[in-house]
Amino acid sequence: MKSINEINDKAIKSYMEDKQFDDWKLNYHLEMNFGLINDPNGLAYFNNEYYIFFQWNPFDCEHKFKHWGLVRTKDFINYSIPKAVLAPDDWYDKNGCYSGSGIVIGDKLNLLYTGNVKDFQGNRSSYQCVATVDKKGNIVKKGPVLDTIPEGYTPHFRDPKAYKMGDKFYFVIGAQSEGLKGCALLYESADFEKWSLVGKINTKYKDFGFMWECPSLLNINGTDILIFSPQGLEKEEYRYQNIYQSGYILGKLNYNTLDFDHGTFEELDLGTDFYAPQVFKDDNNRDIMIGWMGLPEEENDHMTVEHGRVHCLTMPREIFIKDNLLYQKPVEEMKDLRQEVIAEAEGVICTEWKSENTNDNSYEINAEIDRLNADHIEIKFMGIDDEYSKLVLDFKNGTGILDNSSILNGPKSIRKFKIEKDEKVSINMFVDKSAVEIYLQGGRYVLSSRIYSKNNSQGIIISSNEEIKINNLNLWSMGGFKYE
The missing domain is CATH 2.115.10.20 (Glycosyl hydrolase domain; family 43)
Incomplete structure (x- = not known):
């Protein structure tokens, strides 16, 4: 040794x-x-x-x-x-x-x-x-x-x-x-x-x-x-x-x-x-x-x-x-890693919001959404076409799913969990190459996963079965830790 x-x-x-x-x-x-x-x-x-x-x-x-x-x-x-x-x-x-x-x-x-x-x-x-x-x-x-x-x-x-x-x-x-x-x-x-x-x-x-x-x-x-x-x-x-x-x-x-x-x-x-x-x-x-x-x-x-x-x-x-x-x-200090604003939205009513530029899968997204009459919201990330992960929130049945079964590399997985039927959705998601941390409803629910997508599998889509209102959304590219 x-x-x-x-x-x-x-x-x-x-x-x-x-x-x-x-x-x-x-x-x-x-x-x-x-x-x-x-x-x-x-x-x-x-x-x-x-x-x-x-x-x-x-x-x-x-x-x-x-x-x-x-x-x-x-x-x-x-x-x-x-x-x-x-x-x-x-x-x-x-x-x-x-x-x-x-x-x-x-x-x-x-x-x-x-x-x-x-x-x-x-x-x-x-x-x-x-x-x-x-x-x-x-x-x-x-x-x-x-x-x-x-x-x-x-x-x-x-x-x-x-x-x-x-x-x-x-x-x-x-x-x-x-x-x-x-x-x-x-x-x-x-x-x-x-x-x-x-x-x-x-x-x-x-x-x-x-x-x-x-x-x-x-x-x-x-x-x-x-x-x-x-x-x-x-x-x-x-x-x-x-x-x-x-x-x-x-x-x-x-x-x-x-x-x-x-x-x-x-x-x-x-x-x-x-x-x-x-x-x-x-x-x-x-x-x-x-x-x-x-x-x-x-x-x-x-x-x-x-x-x-x-x-x-x-x-x-x-x-x-x-x-x-x-x-x-x-911790608040993580905000110091934010770099350029990739995308933002405020007061947008839609059934789909998309950004295809997610900086080589090193980013943070922070959003608050009023779901209006929608009872189903889906967020695809780390790819949006042939390869992706997705978070599905079903407020009608009070369930959530983190679905990594469409990722080509590494383990495929599905995790199910119960959620409350809240009127508003808050999500703070951090994607770091092959690590994802998701904080829902102000940190009431947290999901951490290693996800090994291809380097060119980028993008994020928020979609719903009915119109939703994106009260505010910010998407930042993220820098990295420094070692010395």
Whole structure:
């Protein structure tokens, strides 16, 4: 296995070269120039910068040799060159530096992650480990702070998310009971060194998948939120359509009894590619979420594998509570990537609106539409003739469909979801070469998908079964992240 220095020399060279990538290389989503990227980790605002760590196999497009990579940014536009900072090179993480979190304590950023260890028979051991980052960027591994798994649980015990409340530190961690049921456990500490089990968080979901990965416990304006990624939910027509899901429950957690009084589990993203999100709070008191724009066990479906890389992260999103639901919107800084106005409309009544110039599929469209008597609105994008994706909103039946079955390259897919029968439609869609993020109704519904259209498959059409009124619409070409 190559050393961190060798990996980073390759990374620096790849980002400094004026290299011609394939048609699917992303402009404004974080992806690596080589290897596999998955879960965002250790998200934190530290030393006047955003620290974005992530799982990274820098050697291949497989889930092996998990390192932690890191990029830093002050503005979500200009980034440091991605580098490997944690390697699986100690006895307690030799089979992977698995997911974890970051928390600022004093003048250091403390990282808490799972060290994965397997013996020759494939038996797994799980260690919760600490590393520290100082203000000069030096990262030091401290080793395990928790080396046992509580009785009644399997070694599928990982992804600690740390936070502080009052004078205590806590972390919530994903677990699997010996009865093969997913759940989340809570630990506490006075000093971030000695940890004790508080217990299992008691939810209404006693039999909800075989494992809960990447849990986060946070509070927004007095409401407790448990975000987690359950594995093993049965697919339904309008829910749970991916191999694994990510979602949340809202309510109130009693820290004395660990009883969580909450509502129903809601999926965070209804597209084909979203998993393992993590949330952190920045210096402006924003709750920012970044997710993995991919799913486990589906790497070979992606066209970029043949070019030696796979997956990316979502754009950073601000989350907030409205109508007892989590809404999501891209952080304001993404507006700084807008370039020329490709098209605009205001007060236009029509049954079809079209733009064939979408700047090599790197654009943002923001529109508000009064549907008048129309109950069916369709948006074709990433091509409008022989190849295209389409979003269909059927307000008569209260359903939506993201249909990628007409795309020629990569996986073909259809995702169905329920929508409310609103009179107005708001859509904010970001197309980035081979990544699409769609925010509907002010972020009430979000869909993220990797879509590998041909480079010349461009254009966008909004059509309806009856006249609609486009109150306002703006279509911008989008620039890209800069790395230095």
